[in-house]
């Protein structure tokens with residue numbers, strides 16, 4: 093939607109995440125100064141579009157800011173005025189995880205007073221007024237788009253192999269259909285099977301496994317050996333919803349809450365490269381955990397909206 097591309101904040105890259113931090117702090121600074129009630133409300137209202145992992149992590153992080161950080165930084169503002177909305181067009185949040193994980197996500201977010209709008213999409217947004225498909229009007233100067241990522245297409249490849257979300261339809265060897273020697277892996281590939289009618293989930297483990305598999309198959313190709321079909325080893329999914337709350341869906345075990353959160357933290361710490369990085373992140377996390385604080389809150393660069 094052109095409106096959303098123009099006015100909503102994306103959050104796909106580190107610079108975009110930093111711009112978002114600038115915008116949140118900037119809006120609170122402006123809310124302190126404005127006398128207009130509607131303007132102040134718009135500056136303190138946040139809308140997250142997309143109820144997938146990125147959306148719920150963002151809404152959870154905003155909930156944490158509302159609960160622990162912003163009231164201390166902006167005692168002059170009534171923090172209860174700050175509203176957080178999450179908009180999801182399907183009938184449940186975290187629809188790529190189990191039903192139990194979806195229900196727990198909603199429960200966790202409600203503890204932060206997040207307004208959850210299911211079966212709802214965006215009708216229009218002009219940078220200030222957001223209209224939902226159910227007719228609801230929300231005034232917000234910070235709409236964060238976390239719904240859907242699109243692959244960067246390569247000009248020249250036949251258009252009939254491009255599926256939704258700009259993914260290339262590939263065969264079992266990650267070869268783009270209709271081509272002998274062009275392959276796509278990760279987010280750019282949709283390997284449609286009976287078990288996976290939408291292809292594999294657009295997740296890092298899929299990309300990593302397909303990358304390693306592709307390397308082996310390219311060597312096979314060079315040596316004129318048979319290609320091996322890709323088989324995804326699904327280790328499960330996990331996501332956080334703020335402090336002490338996470339969701340873990342493994343093949344035979346699904347659980348949510350503080351244990352899930354500690355496991356999420358441990359795994360993500362171990363995935364960092366190098367002992368020094370792990371130690372620095374661990375110390376930062378421990379400090380944040382016990383101080384209920386969140387890093388340096390600097391507006392690095394004015395974000396023009």
Ligand SMILES: Cc1cc2nc3c(=O)[nH]c(=O)nc-3n(C[C@H](O)[C@H](O)[C@H](O)COP(=O)(O)OP(=O)(O)OC[C@H]3O[C@@H](n4cnc5c(N)ncnc54)[C@H](O)[C@@H]3O)c2cc1C
Pocket residue numbers: 103104105145146241244277278279280294295296297299
């Ligand atoms: C905000 C966010 C949070 C996420 N969190 C998680 C998570 O917690 N767990 C998880 O498993 N997954 C997560 N994901 C999804 C995960 O990041 C992707 O599934 C994964 O990165 C896909 O890997 P990829 O190599 O296919 O694509 P990418 O990581 O996107 O890499 C593609 C690369 O190709 C480059 N490129 C694009 N076009 C061209 C071109 N024409 N020529 C040369 N280079 C080009 C791009 O710049 C990019 O560097 C998240 C995604 C987002 C956006």
